[in-house]
Amino acid sequence: MSTTLTKAPFRADHVGSLLRPESLHKARNEFKSGQITKEQLREVETNEIKRIVEKQIELGLEVVTDGEFRRTWFHLDFLEHLNGIEGYVPDSGFDFVGVEAEKYDVRNTGKVSFNPDHPFVKDFIELNEIVDGRAVVKQTIPSPNQLFNAGIHNPEIYPNIEDYAQDIIQTYRDAIKAFYDAGVRYLQLDDVYIAGLSSPEIPFNDGKYSRDYLIDLALRVANGVLEEKPEDLIITTHLCRGNYQSAWAFEGSYSIIAPTLLAKEKVDGFFLEYDDERSGDFKPLEHIPNNGPRVVLGLVTSKNGELEEKEAIKARVKEASKYIPLDQLCLSPQCGFASTHHGNKLTEEEQWNKLKFIVEIAQEIWG
Template sequence: MSNKTIPFRADHVGSLLRPETLLQARADFQDGKITAEALYEIETNEIKRIVDKQIEAGLDVVTDGEFRRRFWHTDFLEQLNGVEGFIPNKGYPFSRGETERYTIRNKGKISFNPDHTQIKDFVLFNEIVGGRAVAKQTIPSPNQLFNIGIRDQETYPTIEEFAKDVIQTYKDAIQAFYNAGVRYLQLDDVYIAGLSSPDIPFNDGEYSRETLIELALHVINEVLEGKPEDLAVTTHLCRGNYRSDHAFAGSYDIIAPTLLAKEKVDGFFLEYDDERSGTFQPLSHIPKEGPKVVLGLVTSKTGELEDKKAIKARIKEASQYIPHDQLCLSPQCGFASTHHGNELTEEQQWEKLKFIAQIAKEVWEDKEENLTAAANADRA
């Protein structure tokens, strides 16, 4: 495996619908009916099942479905030193209401906790995969810690001081994951997508939108400076994914000249499943032979299967702005960014992933095989 392989032509963001068995086990644990060890065993058994299902769907990359998490980000962040989870007075606003009330805040100096449970969780997950596919680890981007209200201003009077410790924390986290066997790491980032949304008035705050965009780029690139060469890292930009709802809209126009053009990652997962996404024009800022773009053309928010011809046409349209060989395909987001899950069935979820794998094969693999065959024929 090389970094050029990642992201894959057929990829997916990571989270999968929690089965009823797992949801019931979590409820039983909360009620004191089963032990933490019993819950962990149930989670492990379900992860084994969904690893097999992803491979059966035709994917070369698999995740643990985020089955040991309640939320895509808080479970990771609250285990960092200097960060705690808490229940706020209200949830995060989405278009149809608010999320379940739970989030994180900074409570002191931030650093990486070497006993972070997601390190040992990955080791077991990788053993389950057993080399049958590439095991992808997903974690929230360091930029998630820059959302308004998280930084403790007594501990960190300036955002620059805060950024310095966040960068070192994530450098240490990435090295720990690498030592545990991670070779494909995905950074999930709602914050960066929000910087490109006119719905969010960043310029009304202490720092301008332009300053925060430059800072976000600095944080990511500093975190990745000196990373192991055989570790592939991608960024997933998300506009919110909660019970099939979204948090905000906006194209990538505002951030493209800075973040899409200069972020030192191997690929971007971008949402392009509806009109909120804007046009493909921002893709023209991504350097040729630079990061791949995983087009999130297949929605994870509904169960209805898209039209194959329409998806292929959209891929062709995107290739007007970025070379065809730099494109891949995936759902626009996970199927269950939180334990609640989106409004579709597990069967529909697997059909979507099979659909993506099939299209990717027809669009890229079959074409590449034909070109190779033609070249061999010419040499003969």
């Protein structure tokens, strides 16, 4: 069996974000203080993206990303460039275990729609030219369901949440078409919201909506977006429990959402966190249809630089294969290495060692 799959996700894959180098932090600070222009900042970004593209290919990865080097956050940069959504500084940042996140968020200010001049489309075109067919280029964007996180939806603009959902569906259909027309053939939707629905610790029921209703709504939104997906476009969902300077936000097994979202979401693959006990066991994987979406097991942590034991990772893949065929499994880090510009607490060398480690294990398991 070949390590190369005829379509993504790949046996050795990765979530997308990479640690920002010091040169990029410096340039961004200089831009903020007016010492360099936007064009000069972009030149630094482009040079660093070229460097990490070469590194990903050198490691043997068949999929590359831009490391999200042009972004500050994995989600907010994309969302705030949609019509009807704006970025702002709230009174407090989101609570992660042991740390409060930098204060920034988005909110709904008008009817939501896709902006045809969205900067991410141009960013992809430039990345695709850099890669020049030497690997598959993955575009990552936040899931449409991220717009249902607390504090974003404005009930004065959308008194009926179902109307809000319909506009989000159309917005993402238009986004997918724009990316497809730009050349995207592998798109990943990063979703903390759906993973949050799997956490019994999060009180989603504020008196208006039950958890069951919100799970059903999330599935309808996801599948509504996917209805017009081109046949040759691979779309995956990455479920994340929070990733901020190596801190996490919540925990919970996939068991609550598995019968609905894992069983029925019409994506081509799921990237699932499985690097520690916070995600529970592999039993929920039995809900994923045979010959359905591939499951990319996030068994290698991105939250620290210590390299896992190779045989232990192989044993966990074997354990997962009790619930879903081995041929349907792949391997990746549990999350990105820098979901925000701050990055996780490990070195760039440790990051590359993790990705090389994943390539080696994938080759040993799948040949």
